[in-house]
Amino acid sequence: MLLLAPASLVLLGLFAGGVFLAVVQSTGFFAPIGEHAFTLTHYSAMLLNREFQLSLFLTITVAAISTVLSAATGVGLALSVRRLTGRWPLLNALVQVPIAVPHIVMAVLLLNVISQSGLVARIAYAAGLLATPNEFPVLVNDRYSIGIVAAYVLKESPFIAVVALAMLARIGGEYEALAATLGASRWQRFRYVTFPMLAPAVVSSSVIVFAFIFGAFEVPFLLGRPYPSMLGVVAQRRFTSIDLTERPDAIALSVLMAIITAASVWAYLKFTRVQIGERPTLF
Amino acid sequence: MTTRRITAGIAVAVTATAAIFPIALLAVWSFAQRWFWPDLLPRGWSTRAWLYLASPASAISPAIATSLWIAIVVTVISIAVALPAARALAWYDFPGKRAFFFLLLLPVIAPPLASAMGVHGLFLRFGLTETVSGVILVHLIPAVPYTILMLTGSFTRFDPDWEAQARTLGAGTLSVWRYVTLPAIAPGLAIAAVFAFLISWSQYLFTVLIGGGQVLTLPLILVSFQRGGDEAITAALALVFLAPTVAAFAVTAKYLRNDA
Numbered sequence: 001m002l003l004l005a006p007a008s009l010v011l012l013g014l015f016a017g018g019v020f021l022a023v024v025q026s027t028g029f030f031a032p033i034g035e036h037a038f039t040l041t042h043y044s045a046m047l048l049n050r051e052f053q054l055s056l057f058l059t060i061t062v063a064a065i066s067t068v069l070s071a072a073t074g075v076g077l078a079l080s081v082r083r084l085t086g087r088w089p090l091l092n093a094l095v096q097v098p099i100a101v102p103h104i105v106m107a108v109l110l111l112n113v114i115s116q117s118g119l120v121a122r123i124a125y126a127a128g129l130l131a132t133p134n135e136f137p138v139l140v141n142d143r144y145s146i147g148i149v150a151a152y153v154l155k156e157s158p159f160i161a162v163v164a165l166a167m168l169a170r171i172g173g174e175y176e177a178l179a180a181t182l183g184a185s186r187w188q189r190f191r192y193v194t195f196p197m198l199a200p201a202v203v204s205s206s207v208i209v210f211a212f213i214f215g216a217f218e219v220p221f222l223l224g225r226p227y228p229s230m231l232g233v234v235a236q237r238r239f240t241s242i243d244l245t246e247r248p249d250a251i252a253l254s255v256l257m258a259i260i261t262a263a264s265v266w267a268y269l270k271f272t273r274v275q276i277g278e279r280p281t282l283f
Numbered sequence: 284m285t286t287r288r289i290t291a292g293i294a295v296a297v298t299a300t301a302a303i304f305p306i307a308l309l310a311v312w313s314f315a316q317r318w319f320w321p322d323l324l325p326r327g328w329s330t331r332a333w334l335y336l337a338s339p340a341s342a343i344s345p346a347i348a349t350s351l352w353i354a355i356v357v358t359v360i361s362i363a364v365a366l367p368a369a370r371a372l373a374w375y376d377f378p379g380k381r382a383f384f385f386l387l388l389l390p391v392i393a394p395p396l397a398s399a400m401g402v403h404g405l406f407l408r409f410g411l412t413e414t415v416s417g418v419i420l421v422h423l424i425p426a427v428p429y430t431i432l433m434l435t436g437s438f439t440r441f442d443p444d445w446e447a448q449a450r451t452l453g454a455g456t457l458s459v460w461r462y463v464t465l466p467a468i469a470p471g472l473a474i475a476a477v478f479a480f481l482i483s484w485s486q487y488l489f490t491v492l493i494g495g496g497q498v499l500t501l502p503l504i505l506v507s508f509q510r511g512g513d514e515a516i517t518a519a520l521a522l523v524f525l526a527p528t529v530a531a532f533a534v535t536a537k538y539l540r541n542d543a
Contacts, residue, residue, distance in 0.1 A: 004383070007368035010427045014420060015390045018398030021405060031404075097302040100532045102485040104502055105521045108509055109305050112312065112518075117320040119308070125321040133320055208392060215394030217488045222509065235396050236488065254396035261393040269385055 019258055026252035033244050042252040052253065054228035062145045062220075062230060063213040066152035071206045073153060074160025075198065079190070081161065082168050092165070098158045106151050107222035114139040114147065140223050147223035148230070152216075156209045160202060167201040168194075204268050211264035215257050231257055306525070312518030332515035336523070343504060347523065350484060350501040353415060357422045357483035358476050364423075365430035365475065372431065373438030387428040398424055399492040406493060413497035421493045422483040430479045437471025477531040484527055 028039035046052050081091050098106070113119045121136035130136060140147035171194075179193045220230035229237070231253065238250035312318070316327035336343050372380070390398070399421055403412060411417035445467070449459045465472075487502045494500075505520040 003367035003371035005367075006364040007427060007431060010364060010423050011386050011390070014402060015398050015424050015428075016386070017405075018401035018424070020401065022397045022401030025401065025404060094299065094302050097532065100481075100528045101305065102502070102524060102528065104485070104487065104505055104509075105305070105309075105525055108505070108517060108521050109308065111509070112308060112514070119323075122321050122323050126323055211392050215392075215396070217394065217396075218506075222506070232394055232396065232488075235400075236491070239396075239400055239492065251397070251400045254394070254400050258393055258397040262389060265385065265388050265392055269381075269388070 022251050022255050026248050026255050030248040035248070042248045046249055046252050051228060051234065055231050055234050058145065058228050059214060059231045062148055063210050066149045066156065066213050067206050067210040069149065069153045070156035070209055071160050071202055073157035075164055075202060077157060077161040078164035078168060081165060095158050095161055098154055099162070103155065103218045104222065106155055107219050110147055110151055110223060111140055114150070141225055143225070145224065148220050151219045151223055152213050159209065160205055163201050163205040164198055167198055171197050207264050207268045211261045215261055309518045309522050312514055313522060315515055332519040335516055336519050342499060346499045346501050346504045349415065349499060353419050353422060353500065354480045354483040356419050357426050358479040360423060361426045361430040361479040362472070362476055364427050365434050368431045369434035369438050372435045374443050387431055390424050390428050395424070395489045395492065399489050403492060412493055413495040415498055418490050418494045418498045421489045422486050426479045426482045429482055430475045433475040433478060434471060437468040441467045481528060481531060
């Protein structure tokens with residue numbers, strides 16, 4: 001398969017090779033600090049570390065909440081776009097706009113809009129709802145990661161919506177029309193006709209969204225708290241630390257994250273029959 | 284019916300605001316001279332941020348140039364590597380095709396951490412860390428699989444027999460490519476190139492990990508100004524950062540919609 005050779009060079013050489021070297025370096029062969037024997041201490045140290053445990057919990061929580069909210073919003077968005085697209089043909093393209101906004105820009109925007117001295121707080125002040133910025137709730141770099149979740153819902157719900165819209169177009173309107181003639185209400189049509197046909201596509205794209213947020217860096221870096229941070233931030237911080245002995249720990253953490261992501265992608269492929277050749281809709 | 288019309292109006296208004304508002308807000312911020320709490324609009328206007336961006340004394344135009352250069356090289360290599368692979372994936376069955384497909388999806392979704400940290404030591408040995416070449420190489424990790432996935436779609440819709448027919452009629456390899464294959468896959472190729480460019484253009488973590496802060500690209504500068512708290516310059520940089528995305532979106536939205 002000569003045609004695949006150049007691509008394999010990148011995929012196997014750089015990507016798989018990189019991950020392989022990461023595994024090697026995290027299992028006791030990190031030469032710069034003189035390690036030359038197999039050990040799993042970096043993994044056990046990571047797993048027993050309090051910061052890691054807090055960070056893992058935070059990461060899973062944020063990724064799960066963002067995914068569920070994005071899926072719900074995305075399906076709602078898709079249904080309303082489908083309903084209105086006859087009258088507003090531009091809507092279809094408009095929904096995709098946030099997909100194209102880079103994560104860093106989304107974070108910058110949220111900092112300008114929902115921080116304590118942001119635009120929303122200023123509008124609240126003008127409306128006489130509060131007198132000082134401190135009275136506005138902390139929504140970015142906050143305890144409950146509201147800013148991070150908001151950024152991901154804004155970014156990923158259009159992604160889910162695009163997937164759902166493609167699916168809706170494939171299903172067509174006949175089944176719903178049939179249910180309507182049989183006397184099904186709007187809610188019943190959604191619950192028993194549309195939703196079951198939509199669910200596989202939405203679930204599989206949600207798996208991708210979860211995996212993506214699980215490993216994210218930019219958004220939690222800009223909108224998160226210094227401690228505890230999400231896993232991607234912890235790994236990057238430890239890797240770039242001046243203390244070289246922290247580096248194998250960082251690599252071990254990254255390998256663990258890669259395993260979890262790989263499992264998600266595998267589940268995605270396993271439970272959805274993705275056709276090779278379908279255009280991927282990704283972020 | 285009226286409630287439906289009202290919801291329709293609201294939905295359109297919200298979506299339109301969501302699309303235009305970010306750019307408008309950034310534009311206002313980039314020209315703001317003083318914009319303190321609780322003013323709804325800036326107290327004074329200034330071109331300071333934009334002059335700073337254009338000034339040769341600031342590190343910004345070199346960073347934009349570096350970003351552009353890296354993204355263009357990544358695009359060219361990605362397309363060159365992806366074209367044959369996409370043909371193979373679309374037209375031929377081979378053992379391990381499913382596994383190859385899995386391997387393609389992984390780098391698109393997986394965080395750059397493990398692969399970048401893994402190759403870091405290797406790149407160090409070859410003097411590739413903290414260099415533009417090193418950064419280009421790691422940007423290929425997400426860009427190449429994405430380009431392959433997009434191009435595979437184009438080749439799936441293209442019947443290999445068309446090439447065979449042209450050959451029967453006496454066309455050489457080059458003219459088959461020039462007059463048959465290329466025109467057929469051109470729209471897909473354009474979209475794939477745009478996406479490869481954007482993937483590299485918006486890359487942050489790969490650049491930081493391999494560039495070690497020595498290869499300064501636009502997103503790195505943007506983040507550092509955001510952290511430094513200069514909102515006007517951050518907004519101006521964000522607009523520049525957004526520009527190719529918006530341009531690409533305007534061009535590709537039509538194709539993407541027609542395909543869906």
